[in-house]
Amino acid sequence: MPTLPKDRFPYSSPFTRPALSLPDGGRMIVWPVVNIEEWEVTRPMPRHVSSPPMGQQVIPDMPNWTWHEYGMRVGIWRLIEAFAAADIRPTLSINAKVCSSYPEVAQAVRKAAWEFMAHCYVQMPIHQIEDQRDMIRLSLDTLRDFTGKQPEGWLGPGRTQTFHTLDFVAEAGLKWFADWILDDQPFWVKTAHGPILSIPYSVELNDITIMVTGQHSSDEMFRRTCDAFDRLYEESASSTRVMAFGVHPYVTGAAHRIAYLEKMLDYMKQRSGVCFWSGEQIYDWYVAQVPAPA
Numbered sequence: 001m002p003t004l005p006k007d008r009f010p011y012s013s014p015f016t017r018p019a020l021s022l023p024d025g026g027r028m029i030v031w032p033v034v035n036i037e038e039w040e041v042t043r044p045m046p047r048h049v050s051s052p053p054m055g056q057q058v059i060p061d062m063p064n065w066t067w068h069e070y071g072m073r074v075g076i077w078r079l080i081e082a083f084a085a086a087d088i089r090p091t092l093s094i095n096a097k098v099c100s101s102y103p104e105v106a107q108a109v110r111k112a113a114w115e116f117m118a119h120c121y122v123q124m125p126i127h128q129i130e131d132q133r134d135m136i137r138l139s140l141d142t143l144r145d146f147t148g149k150q151p152e153g154w155l156g157p158g159r160t161q162t163f164h165t166l167d168f169v170a171e172a173g174l175k176w177f178a179d180w181i182l183d184d185q186p187f188w189v190k191t192a193h194g195p196i197l198s199i200p201y202s203v204e205l206n207d208i209t210i211m212v213t214g215q216h217s218s219d220e221m222f223r224r225t226c227d228a229f230d231r232l233y234e235e236s237a238s239s240t241r242v243m244a245f246g247v248h249p250y251v252t253g254a255a256h257r258i259a260y261l262e263k264m265l266d267y268m269k270q271r272s273g274v275c276f277w278s279g280e281q282i283y284d285w286y287v288a289q290v291p292a293p294a
Contacts, residue, residue: 002163005180008190009198019239020185020289027273028236029282030229031244032090032265033155033178033201034079034114036105037123038097039068046123046158047212068250072102075253080112082258086265088276093119093155093178093246096142106146115278116147118174120157127162136172153279155179155201167192176283184232184241186286188293195292199282202244204228207251221245221252222260226267233271242282 022029039045041060050063083090092114099106110116120126121139129135136154143151154169154177161179169177170191177189178201188195203209205228210221225245232241247253252261268274277285 003167003192004163008166009187012187014183014185014235014239014241017185017239020286022240022273022275022285025273026240026275028233028240028271029242029275029277029285030268031199031201031242031277031279031282032083032088033093033117033244033246034083034090034109035093035119035155035246035248036072036076036095036098036102036109037068037119037157037248038095038101038121039065040122041065043122043124047208049212071248071250071253072105075249075251075258076105077108078253078255078258079247079249079261080108082262082265083114084112085262086269088265088269089113089115089278091115091117091153091279093117094143095119095123095157096121096139099142099146110147115153115280116143116149116151117153117155117178117279118143118151119155123157125158126156126160126165132162132165132168133171136168140172140174152176152283153178153199159201159203166196170194170196176279178244178279184235184243185239186242186282186290188290197283197286197292199279200242200244202246205243205245207247207257211251211257218254218256219260221247221257222264222267225264229268229271233274236273 045061045064048064049067118139152175154174156179159179170193176197176199178199180198181203183200186197186199189198205225232243
């Protein structure tokens with residue numbers, strides 16, 4: 001029998017629940033997430049920048065596969081440089097197969113000390129995976145072997161879940177997940193294997209939604225993210241908020257967009273009390289204030 005999302009958590013709001021605070025004069029948390037994915041050319045492409053000819057899905061889809069490949073060959077290195085210049089270490093949402101398909105890229109982000117968050121094995125809808133348990137296990141084993149550390153967080157491919165995915169994620173020993181975009185603070189979620197923490201991600205502060213789906217101008221993510229940051233910074237005066245944003249090498253790593261990521265990071269760093277944290281840091285901070293329920 002399916003477990004509906006509302007059966008996993010009670011209603012609450014950051015405007016009315018007990019206030020959260022940060023140590024040492026902190027006020028707001030920014031969670032930067034970079035998504036690195038394995039797009040197999042033998043499958044339909046997860047995203048399109050070029051519409052299928054005459055509306056017909058084709059395999060191999062060379063126009064869209066090479067668009068993604070540009071991100072792995074060029075765009076990712078711009079992102080690495082931008083975050084290093086800002087002295088920010090983002091969370092890496094990574095398809096585990098990237099560790100073997102693009103070892104130079106995976107080694108570079110490991111060297112940069114980015115946090116590795118499990119993001120499926122290859123990029124495909126989770127509903128098409130016959131054995132989710134096996135896929136999660138393979139993803140975690142691959143990332144642990146590559147990094148020397150067991151991943152603690154999970155982001156589903158395209159944030160997709162079935163009614164049972166969270167039970168499998170918790171069963172595998174993961175502590176937190178980022179699929180849900182329904183809050184500005186973390187909260188505990190029930191599973192068949194104990195509570196797991198939902199850390200808020202973002203779909204509207206994400207270059208896929210803004211640049212690929214919306215086809216906005218190159219500066220739109222900078223403007224929208226800064227607007228969201230200003231409001232959440234104001235609300236954090238009474239209770240700490242978490243603002244996540246997501247970028248991809250083949251989108252924000254493009255030559256006409258990378259300068260706006262650099263400007264965006266500079267803008268947020270100018271405010272006092274802003275913590276640029278990893279998922280693990282957010283988890284540890286929240287658990288210290290709101291322990292997991294029995």
